[in-house]
Amino acid sequence: MQDKFELAGGSIIGREHLRLSKNNQDAYYWVNFESATIAVVCDGCGSGTHSEVGAKIGARLVVEAILRNLSQDRLSTEFWQGVHQDLLHSLGMIAVSLGRELVQVVKEYLLFTIIGAVIFPQETALFAIGDGVFALNGEVIPIPHFPDNAPPYLGYGLISDILSHMKLVDCQFCVHRQLPTPEVQSILIGTDGVEDLIAVADRFLPGKSDRVGEIAQYWEDDNYFDNPYFLTRRLALINHTSIKPDWETRYLKKQNGLLPDDTTLVVIRNREEEGVMEGRREGGK
Numbered sequence: 001m002q003d004k005f006e007l008a009g010g011s012i013i014g015r016e017h018l019r020l021s022k023n024n025q026d027a028y029y030w031v032n033f034e035s036a037t038i039a040v041v042c043d044g045c046g047s048g049t050h051s052e053v054g055a056k057i058g059a060r061l062v063v064e065a066i067l068r069n070l071s072q073d074r075l076s077t078e079f080w081q082g083v084h085q086d087l088l089h090s091l092g093m094i095a096v097s098l099g100r101e102l103v104q105v106v107k108e109y110l111l112f113t114i115i116g117a118v119i120f121p122q123e124t125a126l127f128a129i130g131d132g133v134f135a136l137n138g139e140v141i142p143i144p145h146f147p148d149n150a151p152p153y154l155g156y157g158l159i160s161d162i163l164s165h166m167k168l169v170d171c172q173f174c175v176h177r178q179l180p181t182p183e184v185q186s187i188l189i190g191t192d193g194v195e196d197l198i199a200v201a202d203r204f205l206p207g208k209s210d211r212v213g214e215i216a217q218y219w220e221d222d223n224y225f226d227n228p229y230f231l232t233r234r235l236a237l238i239n240h241t242s243i244k245p246d247w248e249t250r251y252l253k254k255q256n257g258l259l260p261d262d263t264t265l266v267v268i269r270n271r272e273e274e275g276v277m278e279g280r281r282e283g284g285k
Contacts, residue, residue, distance in 0.1 A: 001037040008224040010231030011264035015257045025052040026191050026264035029059035029282040037119040038063045039266045043191040045111035054110040075125045080173045088157045103159050110155040115189045124184050126177040135188035186219040186269040193263030206255040207242025219267045
């Protein structure tokens, strides 16, 4: 699909995570091959001590599991079941390798949500385990929040027997949209921080006279696809803390960044040009 679709991605640490000296717990990864275009964003569990580790590993694991399970370019129930089992196997091997007590390892390192898009020549699907945001052909599709802000995590499948006394939500893949690939014009996948990005569209950038702008800019503006760093730089401007002197009061005027949570998105759009080189891209550093 590399001759039909182009991608751009970016990630920024949230204002609150920065205040608490936490890492960016989001990550993204994609592949754009002749046979498939696959993109994934992951959001590590906020209470996990090192959940950014799971998010970064998880984004790659999901994409590679989908590639391993390619068979007939069909996004069937059996396909998603195969991907799910493949992922649990890979994640389980990592958990065992990290040692110590399994539940502790999973809780500290391996809990993350998954939001993704897979494009085959005939079919396209938007899928998730957990919460986040999709946009398809200009329509924003938020995933409803889970009770008590407790989304399902793939990693729960590793400890479900141990935690059988807990009420755990289903951690299977949910396909939110599926459609013929020729109908795909643009796709956005994002962590739940993108909800804040959408909400501040009319706000001014901290310390500047320009507004944040509508979410559509990320799949409409060529700059995001021409420069691989442009999207992250834009998010950095939105979340920049501006401190300037107020000459009337003779005090410093502070404007905080507008994104409290880590914010990560990948955009995909159909294009007329051909000949993009085969490649992989990851982020969320």
